[in-house]
Every structure is written in C-alpha cells, then in structure tokens.
Amino acid sequence: ETGVTQSPTHLIKTRGQQVTLRCSSQSGHNTVSWYQQALGQGPQFIFQYYREEENGRGNFPPRFSGLQFPNYSSELNVNALELDDSALYLCASSLDRGGRSEKLFFGSGTQLSVL
C-alpha cells in the first residue's frame, strides 16, 4: 500500500506568478482534500475532490483551483500568487463512505515561498 506523495517538496515563486502542486493519493482512496497550513497554525481547508468533481470548498478565493484525475491523483493551482500564499500545502487522501471521509491520510506537503 503506497502512501500519499506530494511534489515538489519545496518551491519558491515571485508575487504574481502561477504555481501547480501535485498529489498522488493512497492506493484505494477516492477522495482528495487540500489544506493550507501557515507557520504555527492549523491546516485550513481549501477544497475537496471526489470522483473528479469539487465536493466542498473553504474560504479561499477563486484563484485557488484544483483538479482530480481518473486515477484519483490531484493538482492544486494557484494563480496571481500573493505574499500571504506562503505556506505548507498539504494533500490528504481518504476513502469516502456514504458522503463522509473520516480518516485523512496526509502527505508531507509542499512548502511554498512567495517572494
């Protein structure tokens, strides 16, 4: 059973640029959630994808968008990067049972720095 893998591990961008982060789900999981974790804070829910469709969104602007592919891997795209976007971006996969994903399995994250 493979775990959740994220790439790249670290990324440096400048303000205004666009970035794509990638996530491979744990084998057998059908749901992917993305979280933003600022330094010293808890993870904040960005959005969730279930069977290639967005299945819930947190309080993030539309410049944060995502995709889920048929193999359940996922991408997070952020346009027009701002300095406050600097954070650890976490992907979590889970098995959705009847509309609920109780157990999240996290990757190690992508550390994004916006200069």
Added chain:
Amino acid sequence: QQQVKQSPQSLIVQKGGISIINCAYENTAFDYFPWYQQFPGKGPALLIAIRPDVSEKKEGRFTISFNKSAKQFSLHIMDSQPGDSATYFCAALHYDKVIFGPGTSLSVIP
C-alpha cells in the same frame, strides 16, 4: 461556529508525566472528533478519534475525554515520552470537511 478552539498553545511536560490538551467547539453538527499528531517536516497523522455518543476512548497511552453538554473534549497522554514531542491538533468533522484547531506544541523533557 465553524471554529475549533484549542489550548494551551504550547506545553512542556516531564518524561513520565501526563500531557493534557483541551479543545472546544460551538457547532453541534460536528459528529466526529479526531486528533492528529504532526512532526516537523511531516504531514499530520491520525492519532485517535471519538464520536459524541461516547464519553471516553482509550488507545494505549492516549485517551480522549468527551463532554457533549459542554461541547469540550480533551486529549490525555499518559506516561509522556520524548518521542511524543510534536504538534497536536484537535479537529471536528462537519459534513465532509475536517476543521482543525490551531495546534498545541508539546515538548517532553527527560
């Protein structure tokens, strides 16, 4: 109403002591309360979880106490070890979204 509050922000405990982290919530629609453990450079990992119809759940040295009427729950780590030094997050499930508290940094000193 979507918030989960957590205290203390940081905690220092002697090896062998009991670590206690407290959380509170407002939204009675929350129906599943997990705790996650995060080491530096890693993502959070599920530690233990409880449903609101249970007042206590114990797994090894880790115990969750749940007070539904007070809308509070806590994590107790018995016989704390230096390897338990990490950041702990309480969380709550709202529909299909897990909402995290701000975290507690635990240091267990020899």
